[in-house]
Amino acid sequence: MKHLKIIVLTCLAAFALTSCFEDMDDNIIPGRDINDFVWKGMNAVYLYKSEIPNLDDGRFSSNxxxxxxxxxYSTPEELFESLKYSPSTVDRFSRIYSNYFDLQNQQAGTTLTDGLEYNLYLVPGSSTEVFGAITLVLENSTADNLGLQRGEIFRAVDGIELTVDNRIELLNQNSYTLNFADYNDNDTTTPIDDTITLNGNSASISKVAYTENPIHIAEVINVDNLNIGYLMYNGFNANFDTSLNDAFAQFNAAGVSELVLDLRYNGGGSVQTAAYLGSMVTGQYTGEVFSKLFFNDNLSSNNNTYTFTNSIPNGGAINSLNLNKVYVLTSNKRTASASELIINSLKPYIEVIVVGENTVGKTQASRVIYDSPDLSNNNVNPSHTYAMQPLIANSTNVNDELVPSTGMIPDIEISERPHTLGTLGDLNEPLLEAALAHMTGSGRPADSEFETYKYIDINMPIPAIEQDMYVE
Incomplete structure (x- = not known):
């Protein structure tokens, strides 16, 4: 029964799998078993297919x-995980979802959230006790409406002190009470004698459906007679491309000659939006290669090039700054994928000065795969709501350079510290201050504590959707 061998190369063009899928369904699995969908979808598009013997086109000799x-395999998840290549080192990002409606909402920017982002750390001197520092409060979210602020410290949830073992259970609730604490560094430059003490203040928070505008801050700062654009951008969401372009119109109108692009909490998103942002930063390279995508051997005809452009379809002309240099602020937990793509793709053309921490190290793009004739969200099998988001392509810059799997090393290394976070957009906020000091020639700000003031972080697992780079 050699007709069973799925020679995807001969029956797949631009992910059009109709004939192959129908033949397999007719001959093998009536009712389209979910495991059948998992194997065939991975066989068709998975970037590392050639590394997985069980995905070989000639793997099976009979129905x-x-x-x-x-x-x-007892579950689709079990089969999916078995087909991933080196999941602890190479493919840390492919995911399967039992409800693709949740995934679609997340990619559109709508999630169930309280509007808080935070970092968790071990209490100094302890190997089990945990405290948190709020790093970001989303505008008009539940947390924002409660008046919560970046820099606030919490030590307990629902009156239960946080530990390594209970932090996930307590903080993953849809409704909970944060118990706040005071941080005392005891006027020393090492954290070993620091104390975190509950202060009796608390806030009861509930998660609700929320659509985030990824343009968190867009403002013009004047330092030493320089008009400097500061953009805190938290997600490459195509639904906000016009709003992003409007921010650059604001920068143009103010005569911005320098730009700080704050991507420290930006896990990625749309590849095309990244190309638009690169075109807004520059403007002098229209038509030249911004980035490239390389698919698996069977899909090499889908290899694609994204170029710098001067317009957004149905969105008008791009407002470009024509810069030859940009500062990018980063963190090692959340600056990933499309954020790293911006750094990697601009570097061959302009000077990119990275300020902050080593980035995540995600060079691959993904795509949502549905159980449908062509793997799109058209004519999806109504018997289940499973979808996959496997890695499908490697992204490089014009020089075919990948983002290293170990991340991108900052030019100016500086980390956020929980007790000195500062206000985002303020001239004295540590990462922005370091960028401005370098920009204006005053050197890096005095920070004698940086090397000695190290924290042990014990953060929550970061969902794959928050470190995503996807092809639309």
Whole structure:
């Protein structure tokens, strides 16, 4: 039964899998078993297909062998995980979802959230006790309406002190009470004698459906007679491309000659939006290669090039700054994928000065795969709501350079410290201050504590959707 061997190369063009899928369904799995969808979807598009023997086109010699193979896995998740290549080092990002409606909402920027982002750390001197520092409060969110602020410290949830073992359970609730604390560094430059003491203040918070505008701050700062644009951008969301372009219109109108692009909490998003942002920063490279995508061997015809452009379809002309240098603020937990793509793709053209921490190290793009004839969200099998988001392509810059899997090393290394976070956009906020000092020639600000003031972070697992770079 050699017709079973799925030679995807001969029946796939631009992910059009109709004939192959229909033949397999007719001959093998009536009712379109979810495991059948998982295997065929991964066989068709997975970037590392050639590294997985069980995804080989000639893996099965009969329908019976194929069915028996699928039946060896009790859940779609188990099969999916078995097909990932080196999940602890290479493919840390492919995911399967049991409800693709949640995934669609997340990609559109709508999530169930209280509007808080925070970092968790071990209490100095302890290996089990945990405290948190609020790093970001989303505008008009539940947390914002309660008046919560960046820099506030919490030590307990629902009156229960946070530990390494209970932090996930307590903080993943849809409704909970944060118990706040005072931080005392005891006027020393090392954290070993620091104390975090509950102060009796608390806030009861509930998560609700919320759509985030990724343009958190867009303002013009004047330092030493320089008009400096500061953009805190938290997600490459195509639904806000016009708003992003409007921010650059504001910068143009103010005569901005320098730009600080704050991506410290930006896990990525749309590749095309990244190309638009690169075009807004520059403007002098229209038509030249911004980035490239390389798919697996069977899909090499889909290899694609994104170029610098001067317009957004249905969005008008791009407001470009024509800069030859940009400062990018980063963190090692959340600056990923499309954020790293911006750094990597601009570097061959202009000077990119990275301020902050080593980035995540995600060079691959993904795509949502549905159980449908062509893997799109058209004519989806109505019997289940599973979808996959596997890695499907590697992204490089014009010189074919990947983002290193170990991340991108900052030019100016500085970390956020929980007790000195500062106000985002303020001239004295540590990361922005370091960028401005370098920009104006005053050197890096005095920070004698930086090397000695180290924290042990114990953060929550970061969802894959928050470190995403996807092809639309």
């Amino acid at each position: 019976e062998e194929y069915v028996n193979y699928l039946n060896d």
